[in-house]
Amino acid sequence: MSNSSSISHFLLLPLADTRQLQLLHFCLFLGISLAALLGNGLIISAVACGHLLHTPMFFFLLNLALTDLGSILTSVPKAMHNSLWDTRIISYTGCAAQVFLIFFFLGAVLALLTIMCYDRYVSICKPLHYGTLLGSRACAHMAAAAWASAFLTALMHTANTFSLPLCHGNVLGQFFCEIPQILKLSCSKSYLRNLGFLQLVPV
Template sequence: ISSISPFLLLPLADTRQLQLLHFCLFLGISLAALLGNGLIISAGACGQHLHSPMFFFLLSLALTDLGSSCTTVPKAMHNSLWGTRHISYTACAAQVFLIVFFLGTEDFLLTVMCYERYVSICKALHYGTLLGSRACAHMAAAAWASAFLTALLHTANTFSLPLCQGNALGQFFCDIPHILRLSCSDTYLREFGLLAFSTFPFLGCFVFMLFSYVQISRAVLRIPSEQGRHKAFSTCLPHLAVLSLFISTGTFAPLKPPSTSSPSLDVVVSVLFSVVPPALKPLIYSLRNQELKDALRKMMTVSFQKE
């Protein structure tokens, strides 16, 4: 399978320069994602006071972001550096599976984190009971297992179709809509089935998160002091920011009209969809969480003292 690039439409010298620029861009963003998520994982594993449900789910989310960025970025960097644009059929199938798996896990984890915020604000007296270590482990395991089954069904359903309408993808990684366009069979029913199968669980998560934040808003507004309302709402801001980033990038890519599709636009959408969010999320959480910043500062101080 080939992956086309807008660079192929340019002269050779300009193409090579843009390929190197493309490589440097992905290298910088991927290093930022690795550094940010790696620091969060290290801080959560080493900081004893961070062993709470919120940081447990944040650590799981950081692992998901690392996996998501490592699924697409290395191949894109390889293609840019060496000027190639090919991916094997098996590698494409593995990439589709991993993309759906990590994105599904992220959606389910964000839903669980929304539930954690709901319990923290609306049912604070029962926080320790409802979100014990065993309950948190079960919810995280359910998120990973549900995403695994979803990815397995999507991948098996997609790659059971014969591909005979060319072999060129419009972006640097494999995803389901582009694979379906390469099929020579009638894929309308298959696309509808995939869309329905994907929509129901993710729509259920969205409705649950919307309902939870309605209840959280009502509980926050009942707090008598303005300072208390501000403090309670500020604990939800990082999750709301990450949730907005996930929904905006996750819905624009598949819902983009085919009439507006172009190689350059596909690359931009692919970058926004798969590369930028894992690099931004650690920054969002660390800027709004004083405990996390203190843990990172302490960890770095201890590391420098040991050296």
């Protein structure tokens, strides 16, 4: 495979070698993901329906629950599918979408947690100005900025990663698609520089 245009799919790292363990992983993923989906769904429903919970802290908690739901639905269903049907294949397009969504939701989580820290700081240190600094419009603007910045960051990293030529096969050393593993397949040694940049992103 000389470049990325000749790669139609990637091979993910298998979760287990035996069929029994694969089915066990499927059941574990199913149970844990359903519990997480139920928990986040309850948070979203409670905040959306409970008028007493219409405060900045719970508004951002609702957004955080949405990112958690998105993160689960991005990677877990494919892992469950692979375990159930004993396959390792993920399409090139599917891998790109998974990388984008993982980076998108991770970026949104980091931005929202930063905003929630600011919310707690204002409520403790500037309680008299809390209503002014964190009104409904300000909260909406901050949440929109968090989602928008996460989208742009994910788009930039995904486009940069999948624009590189790949010439070291299509086997990924991970259970899901992630940028460091894809960069290892790149023909260019610039992937080391990209890896260093990725380490700085969360900071």
